[in-house]
Amino acid sequence: MSQDKIDVKIITPQTNRDANGKIYVRKSQGVFQKMRRYGGWFLLVLFAAIPWISYNGQQAILFDLAKQQFQFFGSTFFPQDLTLLAIIFMISAFGLFFLTTFLGRVWCGYLCPQTVWTFMYIWFEEKLEGPANKRRKQDNNKYSKNLLLRKTIKHIAWWIIAILTGITFVAYFVPVKTLTVEFVTFELNFWPAFWVWFFAACTYGNAGWMRSIMCLHMCPYARFQSAMFDKDTFIVGYDTKRGETRGPRSRKAEIKPAGLGDCIDCNLCVQVCPTGIDIRNGLQYECINCGACIDACDQTMDRMGYEKGLISYTTEHKLAGNKTKVMRPKLIGYGIALTLMMALFVTQVVGVDPVNMSVLRDRSQMYRVDNSGWIENTYTLKILNKTQQRQTYHIDVKGLTNVKWYGSQKITVPPGELISQPISLAVSPDELNSPIIKFEFILTDSEQFSLPVESRFIKKL
Template identity: 70%
Template sequence: MSQEKIDIKDVTPKQFNPKTHKSSSDRFNPSSGIYVRQSKGTFQKLRRYGAWFLLALFILTPWISFGDRQAILLDIGNQQFSFFGTTLFPQDLTLLALLFVIAAFGLFFITTFLGRVWCGYLCPQTVWTFMYIWFEEKLEGSANKRRKQDQMKKTPNLLLRKTLKHLAWITIAIATGITFVGYFVPVKELVVDFFTFNSDFLPAFWVLFFAGCTYGNAGWMRSIVCLHMCPYARFQSAMFDKDTYIVGYDPKRGEARGPRSRKKDPKELGLGDCIDCNLCVQVCPTGIDIRDGLQYECINCGACIDACNETMDKMKYDKNLISYTTEHKLAGHKTHVLRPKLIGYGVVMLLMIGLFITQIATVEPMGLDVLRDRNQLARISSSGLIENTYTLKIINKTQQTQEYDLNVTGIDNLTWYGSQRVNVKAGEVLSLPISLGASEAELNKTITTIEFEITNSDGQVIKAESRFFKKL
């Protein structure tokens, strides 16, 4: 057995604990506060604009109407999913499964290629956390000011600002809860009922539940969710390789670290380009030091890149001491973008997208199920015909009332008892009881296969098979 051991380096940063007024080495302890410093730069603008776009999409989507109803509504109570002009029912939920598969392989593909950019730019935990931090900065001040204030005795002015901050957080949390539940309950009714205290128990409960989760996760837990609760950080290593783009520090260029005058040549001082300003740590939402190498807590948000580039500008050094790079590049090797694992994820994702589009395009605008009367297989009618009874379940998947013509084939000279033309409202499942009668001479078998048909105004036909019993 090999006796070689992997060198282990303690990368736990020293952090200030406002309760003890001493530095703490346990950054996994929730009491060790992380005061995130504001960072400006290219990647933070990209993250901010992307976050605002997704937030606007999330908030406005439930308010979009199509015809006389909400365009996108996951109506679990009625087991319907309305998507603009189409209504999907439980039998169509293979589409939802495909959508989840596409999302999974999309995440695998992006992670293999660009690392944890989902976490840094698109994850709701990150988006809401940075939003809450923005209110914190506006009402309580910069990170250093907040750190000092938390060590001091609370003044009326500070208590007022903290109260306003929490009111802003709670407002965002409630708006988030209402918006999320608004995808499952008609949002216009939900808003009116919630604020007039007329809401049913379940919608009100879920609004408050998701509001509480938002307030707790983004306001208080923040990086704890990423470090302790999110499984993604734990299994991402299965998708990483040395050609995956990560946020990385170039030690060959940066070491040895040390402060110096802007006018001094670092080579004469025996120093690298890193001036050890520690800004990369101060702007990190998870509190790590990227200079210690790749760590699973890094969410690839690029805040440390922008902070370091700002410092490099001031020092008149080249940018990208910290950058989006790969382990191969940091080691002086060539980065291979196209590789089997990445191509595999991409091919599967494209296949799933193609299958999803095909299924969406072939979703029928109507549906038909046939239920036989199981209490009595057959009976003799007053006219002497053998009669079987059925219940037709006619599904209108469109957003308009539809008229359907009904027919049955498989037995000659069948007598239809009931209406053969029906109107079905948008998104409705109509239960239609009918009976069929046939003379014994037309029945050559004890059990005969028949087919029910419904035809819409566009001439589209849906069929459903059933059985006609001769024996009583």
């Protein structure tokens, strides 16, 4: 048996957790934190503003579950347009695959609602309780009256944000003006009120208490992301060759002490990490690519007079001294699939008709002969107005000649409503050269949009 020994590197984990596992995130400043902060505020404002946007006097975007319809800037989509929702899910999936293969977990660090709300809650924590080290010391000692007051105000602020979040989320499914008025006046029905408080509680619990637990133990994305990573995926990485051996040194020293790398072991990269890891220990699934450690390290390098980029957005190939291949088969494949899904979605949306009509024949009596000897067939037209304006439609037939109508050829349908209209057609037997004749009902709206629907006229069986 070989007596060769495997070298074992003993690492003492550095962390910003206390003895109970709570993470105290130190405030970080820098380019990437500005990007994350401004991006987060943009998404928050967009999320809150969308339900208040009106179009033609109605809420522009509304998933009306009670009416089983989706309003989108004057267009109404119904369950029969469900393929559009499936395509949207596929676009989201391929978009996430493409982004992850290219830039790693940048979605988690900059765009994920869990991250955006968590950093917002931490901001209130910093303003009311002080920086991370102060919060850690306060929590380990007996609470003073002043600290209890500040913590109470913090939780009140957290709950206000959570309730506003719950109202805003439900406003995508219930008209926002009705929702807000009834919520404030305590007249909101049970189910809308239940979902407002449910999402408020989820927001308060996730962003205020669970935080990184969601990212590390409950989010499935953290588990399957490795299937999309490769050695050319951009990650937050620490340059071991340049940084090691790490060790403290004086800022006034003009020459770097012998045997030391650029890392001065200040541990700021650990203290600013929202998931409590040490990026210097290599790629870890807990890393959400938020770039907080990059900003903290760059500031330290700048103060020491060293080159920035000891921690940076890089790839495993680059860290190993190889060339990064941005355009590679997997990334191109995801890009092609994403483009095709987006093109299919646009095609489907453009092809959605503003009205839908179905024709049902009378099953109880296939045909009858009226008093003048003409053959009469009865139909029920179901007309669905998929616009958000009242429409008047004209009905005609194509494929039958010399037709008698029993019933109105003009039908007015309210926005988003379905109307059933019984109609009977009578045709002289001399005009019918076949027992069963194919013909079309032609529905025309005020914009001269025509919708043909095929049916059958039966003379005899």
